[in-house]
Structure formats: structure tokens, C-alpha cells
Amino acid sequence: MRTSTGPDCGELLERSLGYALGTVAGVEAGGLGCGTPCAEWDLGELLGHLDDSLDALYEGLTGGRTGLFPRADRACGFRRRACAVLGAWAAGTPESALVGERPLDVRVMAAVGAVEIAVHGWDVAQACGRPRPIPEALAAELLPIARCVVGEADRGVRFGAPVAVPVGAGAEARLLAFLGRRGSLPG
Numbered sequence: 001m002r003t004s005t006g007p008d009c010g011e012l013l014e015r016s017l018g019y020a021l022g023t024v025a026g027v028e029a030g031g032l033g034c035g036t037p038c039a040e041w042d043l044g045e046l047l048g049h050l051d052d053s054l055d056a057l058y059e060g061l062t063g064g065r066t067g068l069f070p071r072a073d074r075a076c077g078f079r080r081r082a083c084a085v086l087g088a089w090a091a092g093t094p095e096s097a098l099v100g101e102r103p104l105d106v107r108v109m110a111a112v113g114a115v116e117i118a119v120h121g122w123d124v125a126q127a128c129g130r131p132r133p134i135p136e137a138l139a140a141e142l143l144p145i146a147r148c149v150v151g152e153a154d155r156g157v158r159f160g161a162p163v164a165v166p167v168g169a170g171a172e173a174r175l176l177a178f179l180g181r182r183g184s185l186p187g
Contacts, residue, residue: 001150008116009106009107009110009111012110012111012114012141012142013023013057013085013086013089013110013111013114013117013140014086014089015114015116015118015135015138015150016115016116016117016121016138016142017082017085017086019117019118019121019132019134019135019138020050020078020082020099020117020118020120020121020124021079021082021121022076022079022088022121022132022133023121023122023124023125023128023130024047024079024121024124025075025137026124026125026128026130026132027047027074027075027096027124027128028128029073029075031043031127031128032044032074033117033127034048034127034128035127036123036124036126036127036128037122037123037126037181037182038120038123038127039160042127043124043127043128044074046120046123046124046127047074047075047077047078047124048074049120050078050117050120050124051074051077051078051081053084053113053116053117053120054078054081054084054117057085057110057113058081058084058085058158060090060104060106060109061063061085061088061106062088062147071167081094089110096119099110101183111145112145112149114144114145115141115149117177117182118134118138118139118142118146119134119142119146119176119179121134121167122134122176122181125179134171134172134175134176135172136172137171138173139170139171139172139174140171141172142175143171143178146175146178146179149180150179153160155180159179159180160179160180160181161180162177162178162179162180163176163177163180163181163182165177
């Protein structure tokens with residue numbers, strides 16, 4: 001579903017999921033209490049949030065839920081839900097979905113989901129002590145989406161204040177800094 005003004009949202013979602021799946025591979029069951037760049041959540045809670053996000057994407061794509069997976073293995077649950085979302089997208093998507101009770105263009109839902117999944121994938125990598133950069137090309141496509149959907153009302157609630165970046169900073173540093181993350185910056 002490539003639009004004349006933007007990327008193929010399904011491909012963007014797939015690339016974000018692929019990146020996040022790689023970061024979740026570093027999760028160890030004993031590390032779920034580790035802190036994350038999301039100050040309010042430990043790693044287990046962050047993975048729970050990602051599970052909820054994937055379930056919402058799946059519901060938007062299919063009208064159904066992915067079902068419950070054991071909470072004991074959060075990383076496995078994330079992998080299963082990610083595969084379910086990719087399968088649902090590949091099976092064909094409706095033009096719009098219901099999010100809550102509001103209709104939303106599925107391409108918008110996929111693009112916003114791609115931002116959330118990739119950035120939280122980066123958060124997971126940081127929490128595991130195994131930094132894994134978001135690929136520059138992916139970050140460059142996600143940044144304008146993030147700028148469109150994250151407003152001032154989201155600051156302090158869902159995202160921290162933007163962080164200054166040096167002139168010439170790459171797309172990953174700009175994306176993460178826009179969403180209030182500091183770990184991507186040198187020094």
C-alpha cells in the first residue's frame with residue numbers, strides 16, 4: 001500500500017517488527033525487572049505494553065484478537081503476536097479499522113504502529129544492555145510520521161520532552177531525541 005506521498009506502510013511495519021524481533025531476542029527471563037528508557041516501566045512492563053500494541057494492531061487488521069499467551073515468557077509472546085500481525089497484513093487488509101470506536105485508515109494505523117514498535121524495540125535493546133541502532137533508512141521514514149502524530153499534549157504523558165541533537169545528527173538520533181530519549185546521543 002504505497003501512497004504517492006509516503007512509504008508502503010505494510011513494508012514499514014514489517015521492517016519495524018523485524019528490527020524489534022531482533023532486539024527482543026536479547027531478553028533474558030531474569031532481566032524483566034531491569035529499568036528501561038521509559039522511566040515508568042521495567043522491561044517486563046514494556047514488553048507487556050508491546051504485546052498490547054500488537055494485539056491492537058491485529059484487532060484493527062482482522063477485527064479479532066490474537067488471544068492470550070502466557071505472561072511468563074514475554075519475549076515469546078511478543079514474537080507470536082508479531083508473527084500474527086505480519087500474517088494478518090499479508091492476508092490482506094481492509095481500508096479502515098476500528099480503533100476503540102473510531103474508524104482509522106489502516107495505513108495510518110500501520111505507520112503509527114511501526115513507530116511505536118521500532119522505538120520500543122530500541123528501548124528493549126537498551127534495557128538488555130545490548131544497544132542495537134534503529135537502521136538509518138527505517139528511522140528516516142519513521143521520523144516524519146512521529147512528527148505528525150506526537151503533539152505537545154503527548155509530552156510528559158506518553159513521551160518526554162524533545163532532546164536537542166547536534167547539527168548533522170543522523171535520522172536515528174533525531175527520531176529518538178524527538179521522542180525524548182537521550183541514549184542515542186554522543187557524550
